[in-house]
Amino acid sequence: MKSPPRRGGRPRVVIAGAGFGGLTCARALKHAPVDVLLIDRNNFHLFTPLLYQVASALLDPGEIARPVRQLIRPLRNADFLQASISGVDFEGRRLLTDHGAVEYDYLVLATGAQSDYFGNSSIAEHSIGLKQLDEGLAVRNRILAQFEAAEWTDDPVRRRMLLTFAIVGGGPTGVEMAGALSELIRFVLRKDYRGLDTNEVRVVLIEAAPHVLSQFVPFLREAAHRSLERKKVEVMLSSKVESVTDSTLRLADGQEISTGLVIWTAGVKASALGATTGVPLTRQARMTIDPTLQVPGHPVVFVIGDLAGAQDGSAYLPMLIPVAMQAGKHVAACITDMVAGGGAHAFEYKDPGIMATIGRNSAVAQIRGLQFSGFIGWVIWLTVHLINVVSFRSRIVVLVNWAFEYLFLDRPIRLIVRAKD
Amino acid sequence: MKSPPRRGGRPRVVIAGAGFGGLTCARALKHAPVDVLLIDRNNFHLFTPLLYQVASALLDPGEIARPVRQLIRPLRNADFLQASISGVDFEGRRLLTDHGAVEYDYLVLATGAQSDYFGNSSIAEHSIGLKQLDEGLAVRNRILAQFEAAEWTDDPVRRRMLLTFAIVGGGPTGVEMAGALSELIRFVLRKDYRGLDTNEVRVVLIEAAPHVLSQFVPFLREAAHRSLERKKVEVMLSSKVESVTDSTLRLADGQEISTGLVIWTAGVKASALGATTGVPLTRQARMTIDPTLQVPGHPVVFVIGDLAGAQDGSAYLPMLIPVAMQAGKHVAACITDMVAGGGAHAFEYKDPGIMATIGRNSAVAQIRGLQFSGFIGWVIWLTVHLINVVSFRSRIVVLVNWAFEYLFLDRPIRLIVRAKD
Numbered sequence: 044m045k046s047p048p049r050r051g052g053r054p055r056v057v058i059a060g061a062g063f064g065g066l067t068c069a070r071a072l073k074h075a076p077v078d079v080l081l082i083d084r085n086n087f088h089l090f091t092p093l094l095y096q097v098a099s100a101l102l103d104p105g106e107i108a109r110p111v112r113q114l115i116r117p118l119r120n121a122d123f124l125q126a127s128i129s130g131v132d133f134e135g136r137r138l139l140t141d142h143g144a145v146e147y148d149y150l151v152l153a154t155g156a157q158s159d160y161f162g163n164s165s166i167a168e169h170s171i172g173l174k175q176l177d178e179g180l181a182v183r184n185r186i187l188a189q190f191e192a193a194e195w196t197d198d199p200v201r202r203r204m205l206l207t208f209a210i211v212g213g214g215p216t217g218v219e220m221a222g223a224l225s226e227l228i229r230f231v232l233r234k235d236y237r238g239l240d241t242n243e244v245r246v247v248l249i250e251a252a253p254h255v256l257s258q259f260v261p262f263l264r265e266a267a268h269r270s271l272e273r274k275k276v277e278v279m280l281s282s283k284v285e286s287v288t289d290s291t292l293r294l295a296d297g298q299e300i301s302t303g304l305v306i307w308t309a310g311v312k313a314s315a316l317g318a319t320t321g322v323p324l325t326r327q328a329r330m331t332i333d334p335t336l337q338v339p340g341h342p343v344v345f346v347i348g349d350l351a352g353a354q355d356g357s358a359y360l361p362m363l364i365p366v367a368m369q370a371g372k373h374v375a376a377c378i379t380d381m382v383a384g385g386g387a388h389a390f391e392y393k394d395p396g397i398m399a400t401i402g403r404n405s406a407v408a409q410i411r412g413l414q415f416s417g418f419i420g421w422v423i424w425l426t427v428h429l430i431n432v433v434s435f436r437s438r439i440v441v442l443v444n445w446a447f448e449y450l451f452l453d454r455p456i457r458l459i460v461r462a463k464d
Numbered sequence: 465m466k467s468p469p470r471r472g473g474r475p476r477v478v479i480a481g482a483g484f485g486g487l488t489c490a491r492a493l494k495h496a497p498v499d500v501l502l503i504d505r506n507n508f509h510l511f512t513p514l515l516y517q518v519a520s521a522l523l524d525p526g527e528i529a530r531p532v533r534q535l536i537r538p539l540r541n542a543d544f545l546q547a548s549i550s551g552v553d554f555e556g557r558r559l560l561t562d563h564g565a566v567e568y569d570y571l572v573l574a575t576g577a578q579s580d581y582f583g584n585s586s587i588a589e590h591s592i593g594l595k596q597l598d599e600g601l602a603v604r605n606r607i608l609a610q611f612e613a614a615e616w617t618d619d620p621v622r623r624r625m626l627l628t629f630a631i632v633g634g635g636p637t638g639v640e641m642a643g644a645l646s647e648l649i650r651f652v653l654r655k656d657y658r659g660l661d662t663n664e665v666r667v668v669l670i671e672a673a674p675h676v677l678s679q680f681v682p683f684l685r686e687a688a689h690r691s692l693e694r695k696k697v698e699v700m701l702s703s704k705v706e707s708v709t710d711s712t713l714r715l716a717d718g719q720e721i722s723t724g725l726v727i728w729t730a731g732v733k734a735s736a737l738g739a740t741t742g743v744p745l746t747r748q749a750r751m752t753i754d755p756t757l758q759v760p761g762h763p764v765v766f767v768i769g770d771l772a773g774a775q776d777g778s779a780y781l782p783m784l785i786p787v788a789m790q791a792g793k794h795v796a797a798c799i800t801d802m803v804a805g806g807g808a809h810a811f812e813y814k815d816p817g818i819m820a821t822i823g824r825n826s827a828v829a830q831i832r833g834l835q836f837s838g839f840i841g842w843v844i845w846l847t848v849h850l851i852n853v854v855s856f857r858s859r860i861v862v863l864v865n866w867a868f869e870y871l872f873l874d875r876p877i878r879l880i881v882r883a884k885d
Binding site: 044045048085086087103104105106108110112113116122124125142176187191195196197234235236237238440443457458459 | 465466469506507508524525526527529531533534537543545546563597608612616617618655656657658659861864878879880
């Protein structure tokens, strides 16, 4: 591989991962006297909060993913390399990738998180996560293919199995997916599959804790729970999944659910890169770091986002986009200071609040002590997400799609398609 | 498989293929006293004239493909089955599919066309066609992946290979793809890959005949040829492809082109279904039919679209959308008459004209003796295609994408992505 360009011997900052943390860090280094190399295994940045809308046939990939090269175009000091990252050589100051080793002066590890199946291979094999764009497309393909198969089978047991969709995990992703899937079925697929009885369709949300959305205050949890039930989602609380086959989900209490699709949102852990570094790991396989976000003993290496085991007092910061973005800005400021001869300072997180939507007209939001639910919560959710979709064009296209869905109860993207190899 | 629903013993019309011919036929039977079953291997209808825009990263699949079930929703007498069609049992009046045999009273064969590699397995194996949606996505993935690889290789020979794109076939598809690809590179990728010298990139259009767009009058052919050259497409005429490997295209005259991507638009033949029926085939593997579009000896079986060897005087009708749509309407009228005790009548094609676009501001159109080129041709092309995109929502989204591309020279969908299996 050829070496990344050097612009007059300036220090090189290598950023591993073009998610919210890595991208924010690269942008915040725009005017710093450094050369930035952003590396990701995909050529796009993914707006993960709307991935469930790809999975539920409302948006196309192009609406929630943007080419990294387009996003860094305004940064004259940044380059992009599409490569898989396999490890770090701290002594040699080299990041190891499938395109060879890349030298750094400063390194920012921001490779994010992955689904955690807690070592249960039957779940890993027979369920689909909702972390990657290809998983969103796979869920969409599977939902539609199961409806097609159900329409033409004359075996009622098999039809029940094909029409039962299990979502494991009652966090925001699971709740949003369950709400969107239920609406897809009740508003859209019901009209597409006139030979099917919609009452046979089940959307089951399975959560191990005694309530959904445990990050939220009890009042909002209960509002979300009621909203899910109004949307005909079967919410099963205090239920742990023991195993999954291609047609059955078995709970720890022995109960079995016959289902053709299990969507796994119940576990998340940091990307596998952390374990390769030799740095001690904390909860969820996150890397232990100093309050400055530096790796202990390696002051030119920073960790941000889901991979970083950053603490706020005694609690670990949640795996959320605002944490990653604020950390990205923090690290950019530290590196700028260090290049100028200064040092790193401690990271402080400012919580902007959390929110989750449960389909049409319903969301819960918890912002600086204020609580919103129902329609008002939904308007707040819509506004925040539309503003944050990463490009102006996408904002228009997403708005058109949302408006059509809202007015005509339509899901435009009900296509079973994959790229030819 | 369960039987398709019967609505009071009405005759069943089975339509094999949900392309322009099959879909038009189903729609034209909306008020006929028949039950319609539309069958396609995909769950979507594809607006093929814009497939090259998916391949050149301007549109997402959702903009040019619509779920068949959504399209037939207003038809209360129509059902859909997603299945691959393998043959016809004329005696038993059954269409054979991978979901079992489907009985018919009337059968309309409309399975369209496929790429023809003229028995050359090296071309079949090492090139990508532009007939199916997955091929459009594969071309897009390959173009972008080759630019990524080219940016980081330090081998100039390999870089030349990765940056040479060969399009074989100078018909409308090849010409439109070449123009769109050249603009993608010169307007968009040039800014994304600042480390690459755009002068190293080659878009080569290879045509066996002595001119491109041989269907058009000489004046328009020449206008298209000049337009391609202005867009830096290398047009090689009177050149036949002999073989292709994963890095080389070899012409019949011995010349070799080092290229990492060969897009094949040079040959098309009717779908393989024709050969399984025992009905004699004409040119391009199309089925021999009566002037009424009936299969000789099987008056309840009609053939339309690219699969039909329909003749206008002594010439075969071209494989074009208007032919398929007019034939679909014709057959619907014949079946309606036959159900009422009448008979089929001869098909007559009314030529609405042909057109092709060569990127921004340039197209050629030939409509009822009138000829248009350049900007006026392009405005006509835009209008016709925008009106015909199959849904209102798509029309808005396509317009937004086209407007952004026109104003900002941007291609929004530059994503390398495929569904997880």
